[in-house]
Amino acid sequence: MEDQVVEQPYHHGDLRRALIDAALAMVKEFKSWHFTLREVARRAGVSHAAPYRHFPDKAALLSELAKVGFEMLSVELSAALNNNLSVEEQLTIAAKAYIQFGNVNPALYHLMFSRDAGASEEVHLNERAMATLNVLTSLLERGQRQGVFKDRPVKGLAAACWSLVHGLTMLSMEGLLLPEKVGDQPIDSALNTLLEGLMLER
Amino acid sequence: MEDQVVEQPYHHGDLRRALIDAALAMVKEFKSWHFTLREVARRAGVSHAAPYRHFPDKAALLSELAKVGFEMLSVELSAALNNNLSVEEQLTIAAKAYIQFGNVNPALYHLMFSRDAGASEEVHLNERAMATLNVLTSLLERGQRQGVFKDRPVKGLAAACWSLVHGLTMLSMEGLLLPEKVGDQPIDSALNTLLEGLMLER
DNA sequence: ACCTGAACACCGTTCAAGT
């Protein structure tokens, strides 16, 4: 069994996890992933050299955080799709869950999509991003089978959806979609416009 | 008249501009805006303290770079719209020019949209971003007057277009829209889907 | 008015040495 994360004990039960948790907390607190590794160590109650027993360098820790971020996002999306609504409603709900995830975790979301950070395990990250894309793809395929969405190469439709949602997420995170600039409910109307492009006429 | 940027002369004619140029070159070279101010000074041939005569801190220089970036993007968009094509073709062409700008200047584009960097002059930046949005808005309004685009609040349509294009730009910059992952011509098909959502039936 | 050099308080990373 694992103890809870305590401050400054003996040998420190699970330093690796404690470092990740401390870093996640700092990313949330500072709204930036430009924390210092030394402060992560400080918060975990160890010397500044200790993290190097668990991560080869700072980039590796950032990479791990991004991985955790994709897992969190994946959980949110699955939760949003766990219902009996129509495919178009599910698409809207999933999109809103995605956008909300970004707005709740802006710095983490930035980290997940910034090549600067974890250049080392970039391949790994792309796989995680693709998992997100696959959720979208299977939803779109379901809609196509039901005759709701247009019968086009599904990968193209998925790229359109993902790009729009990613764009809405980033712009709203940066405060560039405020009502006074862009009208009321910009996210709803953007998603509506997308749906109208995706759906067949009835 | 202004001399060209030379290396290590007298008092240095126009250090401010030389610093900006050096920084822009480094952003392009490293594909990252995580350069050091000391190296910018080095490349401009001055001491590491000299930049502080022209910028209060590093963030101010980053802010200036972002401003230059928005100006460059604005030039590209204006060039793309300087023709006699139909509004829907102009929208496609402008979108492609926008996406290409990001892919040619990925680190600069990242910088332009990252809150981390120039927290000081954030307001200034938002204005620049809004200028970009306004180009889109007036194009959409023109299309509405011609009865090509749907008669909806134009700000919502503009938010949809900008978000999609921003998303396509970032994802393609990060190499997440490669054909093997997302099918051929993901950008074209995404833009097509958008247009179909925007346009009235004929 | 503009720039330099030394100085301060930090980093990331390494490595001998400790438990």
Added chain:
DNA sequence: ACCTGAACACCGTTCAAGT
């Protein structure tokens, strides 16, 4: 096996002092 302390080569920023 895991962690510490000192050390190295850097940063960003400040400030007296130079031209």
